[in-house]
Amino acid sequence: MPFKEKISLFEKRLAEELKSSVEFIEAIAEDLVSAGGKRLRPKLAFLAADLVGANNEVAVNVAVAVELLHSASLLHDDLIDDADTRRGREAAFRRYGNIVSVMSGDFMLAKVLGILAQTNNAKFTLLMSKTASQICEGEVLQFQAASLESYSFDIYYQIIEGKTAALFVAAIKGVGILANLEAEQQKALEDYAWAYGRAFQMRDDYLDLLGNAEVLGKPVGGDLKEGKATYAVLKLFERNIYEAKEIVKRHASKDNDINRMIELIREYKADDSARAQIDYEVKKAIKAVSIFPDSVAKSELIKLANNELKRIS
């Protein structure tokens, strides 16, 4: 079955899951369905299924469960940024926005439970539990690190794993679990997903500061403005560059702060370090899937990982 048809199976099932007798919930759900998006996590589930010969039903169940969890976390994350970005708008809007975000996110989580009841596999349920915990912990840790000004590579990895890699793992490992894959192949899939997920988020973080504002469609330095220290900045911390610490501490609030941070990063070649680390994760991801025989799905997974390098070189 061509990929397009698979994705349309997914979209159909997603729409079914989101049906509700409550008008306002239906409206939000329709937004989610029609917005579409890249559907990267469903794509990973379908590629994993192709790679290991799992059927479409398995892939659709995993894809929908993971996409619902992803959407719920986006909705709940939006809300967190609400107070900042929507400050000044009238309370009624914020109030409506809050109900929309929290309750429709919760509704999606309820539907994840429904899929877990259907698949009825304790290992898959446990995987989704761990994934959901990691997402929350990553989110709170990111906030905590900025509040307590406690930064380290360990914390950074836990944040990006929670934010991105955990859901990639759920999409790929979930298929392996439901397809009863043997341990060695299962581990290979998982290794791929963690490494690719980390590379993906590290590239995002890299571009947020060192990318091109026009290509990004937003000004660079957004993370710094929120007190977030990502890989290249942590490399400066490692070298005890006092100025870099001060900029993060004041959330890049002075006029030239973002430009100065970029200068520091280039001066100490922290950008090279960040790219090298992404390269390392990409190579690890590709190596992990090398145990599988060649196939279209395998090439696609390799291509996805390699893309993370192209966008920053």
Added chain:
Amino acid sequence: MPFKEKISLFEKRLAEELKSSVEFIEAIAEDLVSAGGKRLRPKLAFLAADLVGANNEVAVNVAVAVELLHSASLLHDDLIDDADTRRGREAAFRRYGNIVSVMSGDFMLAKVLGILAQTNNAKFTLLMSKTASQICEGEVLQFQAASLESYSFDIYYQIIEGKTAALFVAAIKGVGILANLEAEQQKALEDYAWAYGRAFQMRDDYLDLLGNAEVLGKPVGGDLKEGKATYAVLKLFERNIYEAKEIVKRHASKDNDINRMIELIREYKADDSARAQIDYEVKKAIKAVSIFPDSVAKSELIKLANNELKRIS
């Protein structure tokens, strides 16, 4: 085993579930554990287990899963009220409050999944999925009804069932499912829980408007101020009392609105109707458990239901 020891099994397990490597999450979790509260839902799970001869492990699993879902919904509900009650405080506090509320609620939901993986029973997982959906739908429906000014007894029942009864059902029916109860007894438990849950919330709603402010510890009429029309008010709508509709429409914003609504309710004996309806639900609950042989647990369940009448007579 005495009830006190059972509850301490529950508290111990709840604390274990809420462990996290992230300091801020631990802090919120500790609040939840130390706050305690009435633990009514766990109590229902233990009573149901006694009634049907299920073991403590079953009761603890259900009690912890249901209490976590309840706590998550309270945290997410607090947030919704945030904009109103905390308006004026600085954004940083609200922002921290938001992260705390949403993410720790989500973390609790993740732990519910963990328990579902452990109990590994598709029917129980499905029950929890439906319960979570009903909670969200009830919450959004309540908001929607106030926004669109669309009120009816059907909508009211869906709201109170989502708000309260659904979790009572989960606590009691969950035990029945995990104890493999036969269909007739299972239905009896479920009937009890729905009726008791409705009576419980209707009594809460009754007291919110017609109770004693000193006993309540807050001014009466809070629901009216949020545009919520509860049972006695709906009785006035049924009789097409224009003035009552206007008061709800303007969220009781005029000085004498709440007193006037109380007068109208007494004038048209809508308070008697509300009490009669609670009485009806309480009797239904008690009748449902009559099929079980007499026991301490059965008496306790009957006493709980009867309490809903005492507080309003």
